[in-house]
Amino acid sequence: MKRQNISSGAVWENTIGYSRAVRVGNVVEVAGTTAMDGDQVIGIGDAYQQTRFILQKIEKALQEAGATMQQVVRTRIYVTDISQWEEVGRAHGEFFRDIRPASTMVEVAALINPQHLVEIEATAIVDAAIT
Template identity: 40%
Template structure:
């Protein structure tokens, strides 16, 4: 089995000891991704902006793996405040309009208080 690790350069990846994505046997497993802009290490205040950033980071990792958002088969959304979830629907609906993956939303605390959403996906390499 060939395994490839993909990094975004996030300081969390090195400090915690994980990869943004792992490619193995035609699958891409993308770690829980929050809304940081990794170029500036800033976090928007708005949950929809965080959702957009997280999906953009995920999309870049998937592209580097030879996949893309259209090949996502499973997605998990984690939000500290379930009331924020409704505002994310237009963003997630647009991102996954073609893939329409199996999905779960979980309410749970996240690593930092400014984090309002974390998204994890599994995709196929076409």
């Protein structure tokens, strides 16, 4: 099966050895994505804004892999403060209300940058569009 690595161009991809997304066959896995834009954190202190920005980044990675948000079957959401679940969930719902992928949200002690409130992973199956 053919493997397609999708890069965001971040310097850490080469240093750590990861891809923003990987497509093998009709499955696309998007790596944990945070609200980083270059070296700037978007939405500092605002879980809703961070979540929206993250989902936009995920959408772009999916498009590069030949997939769409409609083909997402799973999301995994990591938050540093579970009390903000409604704000994170509201943003997630704006993207996925009609798609309704399986989803998990868990609180973690910390993310790689203390200003990150949210990190999201996604899985898409290219032949799994909503009908």
